[in-house]
Amino acid sequence: MIEFRSIKYSSGNKQFDYSFKSSCSITGIFGPSGAGKTTMFNLLSGLSTPDSGEIILNRVTLYDNKKKLNISAKNRNIGYVFQENLLFPHLTVQKNLLFSSLYLKKNKRKQSILLQDVIELLDLNDLLYQMPRQLSGGEKQRVAIGRALLSQPSLLLLDEPFSSVDCSKRKQIISYLLKINYHFNIPMLIISHHLEDILKLTHQIVLIENGSVTANDYVFNLIKNGETPNLINPKKYQNTLFGSFDSFDKNDSVFTLLTANKSQIKVSNQSKLLSKDIVKGTKIQLCIKPDDIALSLEYSEEISLQNQIMGSVSQIIENETNLFCVVNCGFDLLVEVSQVTREKLLLHKGQSVYCLINAKYLDIVHVYNGVFELSNAYSTNTNQKRLITTN
Amino acid sequence: MFSTYEITVILLTLKVAIISTLFTLPLAIWLGWVLATKNFFGKLLVEGIISIPLVAPPVVTGYLLLILLGKNGVLGQWLFQVFGIQFAFNFAALIIASVVVSLPLAVRSTKSAFELIDPDYGKASSSLGASKISTFFRVFLPMAFPGILSGAVLAFARSLGEFGATISFAGNIFGKTQTIALMVYSNMQIPGKEIQVTRLVVFSVLISLLAIIASEYLNKKKKYLIRQ
Numbered sequence: 001m002i003e004f005r006s007i008k009y010s011s012g013n014k015q016f017d018y019s020f021k022s023s024c025s026i027t028g029i030f031g032p033s034g035a036g037k038t039t040m041f042n043l044l045s046g047l048s049t050p051d052s053g054e055i056i057l058n059r060v061t062l063y064d065n066k067k068k069l070n071i072s073a074k075n076r077n078i079g080y081v082f083q084e085n086l087l088f089p090h091l092t093v094q095k096n097l098l099f100s101s102l103y104l105k106k107n108k109r110k111q112s113i114l115l116q117d118v119i120e121l122l123d124l125n126d127l128l129y130q131m132p133r134q135l136s137g138g139e140k141q142r143v144a145i146g147r148a149l150l151s152q153p154s155l156l157l158l159d160e161p162f163s164s165v166d167c168s169k170r171k172q173i174i175s176y177l178l179k180i181n182y183h184f185n186i187p188m189l190i191i192s193h194h195l196e197d198i199l200k201l202t203h204q205i206v207l208i209e210n211g212s213v214t215a216n217d218y219v220f221n222l223i224k225n226g227e228t229p230n231l232i233n234p235k236k237y238q239n240t241l242f243g244s245f246d247s248f249d250k251n252d253s254v255f256t257l258l259t260a261n262k263s264q265i266k267v268s269n270q271s272k273l274l275s276k277d278i279v280k281g282t283k284i285q286l287c288i289k290p291d292d293i294a295l296s297l298e299y300s301e302e303i304s305l306q307n308q309i310m311g312s313v314s315q316i317i318e319n320e321t322n323l324f325c326v327v328n329c330g331f332d333l334l335v336e337v338s339q340v341t342r343e344k345l346l347l348h349k350g351q352s353v354y355c356l357i358n359a360k361y362l363d364i365v366h367v368y369n370g371v372f373e374l375s376n377a378y379s380t381n382t383n384q385k386r387l388i389t390t391n
Numbered sequence: 392m393f394s395t396y397e398i399t400v401i402l403l404t405l406k407v408a409i410i411s412t413l414f415t416l417p418l419a420i421w422l423g424w425v426l427a428t429k430n431f432f433g434k435l436l437v438e439g440i441i442s443i444p445l446v447a448p449p450v451v452t453g454y455l456l457l458i459l460l461g462k463n464g465v466l467g468q469w470l471f472q473v474f475g476i477q478f479a480f481n482f483a484a485l486i487i488a489s490v491v492v493s494l495p496l497a498v499r500s501t502k503s504a505f506e507l508i509d510p511d512y513g514k515a516s517s518s519l520g521a522s523k524i525s526t527f528f529r530v531f532l533p534m535a536f537p538g539i540l541s542g543a544v545l546a547f548a549r550s551l552g553e554f555g556a557t558i559s560f561a562g563n564i565f566g567k568t569q570t571i572a573l574m575v576y577s578n579m580q581i582p583g584k585e586i587q588v589t590r591l592v593v594f595s596v597l598i599s600l601l602a603i604i605a606s607e608y609l610n611k612k613k614k615y616l617i618r619q
Binding site: 042045046047074075079080082086088089090100103147151 | 516517520
């Protein structure tokens with residue numbers, strides 16, 4: 001658990017004031033440029049010293065101005081992946097990865113994350129003897145993540161991990177981060193300007209504006225409660241759902257997944273993340289935008305859309321510009337509707353509807369290496385990682 | 392090709408250049424690092440004092456050294472009376488003169504090498520568990536290495552060609568303090584020694600040329616290495 005208790009910090013004429021708690025396995029830090037996101041990371045990692053307050057990580061006080069306690073950056077045990085990677089340019093990838101090993105022995109820190117595991121997990125095998133200047137943006141980012149992991153951190157900070165990579169590589173990095181989070185069980189704080197990217201990793205958001213925390217909740221809750229801050233555009237929301245692989249239809253090239261309540265979801269393999277020899281029961285994380293879902297009052301046989309998921313309207317959210325329905329299909333889906341649709345379908349709370357989803361619009365975020373008990377979606381506050389067996 | 396006298400002088404010159412470079416280098420690394428990364432009161436003055444030998448006539452530098460470290464100098468007198476150490480007109484004087492005149496060149500090179508490095512690499516190193524000293528030796532020093540080497544080459548070349556400060560502070564004693572530059576100067580005064588002078592001049596020019604080429608090459612490498 002991370003806790004900032006009335007942390008105050010000033011730099012030049014800027015004042016920062018942070019108070020928040022997070023116990024999520026992945027927490028997204030979102031806010032405009034210059035709001036103080038990186039400053040918060042620097043304070044947490046010990047690279048900057050606050051003026052007052054307390055910082056606590058996993059019940060260990062890292063900073064307390066009243067007790068005059070300030071654990072130095074090198075002893076905080078926090079992995080930091082910087083926005084600019086900051087791979088040491090004079091060292092090969094392997095030497096970058098092993099940079100912290102000297103200090104682990106000195107500090108007698110237990111090495112639970114092994115080099116070989118990191119190499120395999122982040123696909124770094126072919127890069128080991130290359131110099132950082134020979135790597136692409138995505139490869140550098142992977143090495144930087146691996147280097148931070150090998151310092152055996154109890155918390156991983158990632159500052160804009162997607163900034164130096166293109167759209168397709170972003171997806172890859174997201175998948176790697178989910179893999180790391182599952183495999184090593186290290187909590188992560190992730191800064192990103194892109195809400196869509198954060199929402200593929202977590203729905204727990206700490207919103208920072210003008211140097212202070214203005215919201216700290218699940219985005220879904222913020223939208224549902226109508227407290228959506230200006231910065232969070234509900235249109236950029238990503239419904240996240242989990243399914244376990246059930247079957248593959250060769251004719252349509254469509255994969256069928258089962259949700260926690262055993263309803264079927266059909267997904268086409270646009271991102272090529274699914275292989276045809278996938279094991280039955282493999283957990284798959286999907287996402288879909290609210291405006292990629294249509295609503296119908298009846299099930300239709302004569303329709304080309306592959307998914308018609310039954311649910312009931314649990315809430316209608318209306319603000320100045322948008323109209324959304326929360327549909328409970330065993331898991332909550334946020335669906336954007338127009339005023340015309342609302343009137344035409346006479347949408348109201350408790351009404352039964354079918355959510356129509358094109359298999360192509362379901363974006364596969366990550367395929368987990370293992371068979372899990374499925375929880376529904378991020379909207380519930382339960383931990384998603386309830387493992388039954390792994391391969 | 393070279394006479395025994397000339398070989399003695401060449402060997403002494405190389406010995407002085409090597410030893411003075413070895414003394415100059417740690418000083419230049421420390422000063423370069425401090426000037427590139429720290430801000431303190433009087434920084435400009437320190438930079439100015441280090442650079443004096445670069446702009447002042449070398450004879451003036453030699454004279455100042457004589458006033459400071461000569462047998463009757465401000466510090467030299469005390470050193471002689473207390474420890475019996477004498478610095479002027481001997482091998483030590485040669486080294487001191489060389490270090491003083493080559494230091495500004497070496498410091499400029501090391502300082503610019505350290506300035507090119509993004510200080511955030513220090514943050515990355517700290518977050519990986521390294522102390523400040525460890526970060527310096529494992530991150531900043533290797534990254535600045537081509538610049539440091541370039542500074543060493545320049546210091547070596549400056550030492551080889553040193554004349555004014557040496558003749559003022561160390562004298563022109565054959566076998567003891569006479570270097571190539573001083574021998575060329577002495578032989579120029581004697582008719583019929585033109586061939587000797589030419590041989591030494593060609594040797595000096597070649598060594599200097601090699602040093603400049605090496606320095607330029609290392610400077611390019613410095614920027615290449617730091618670029619990610």
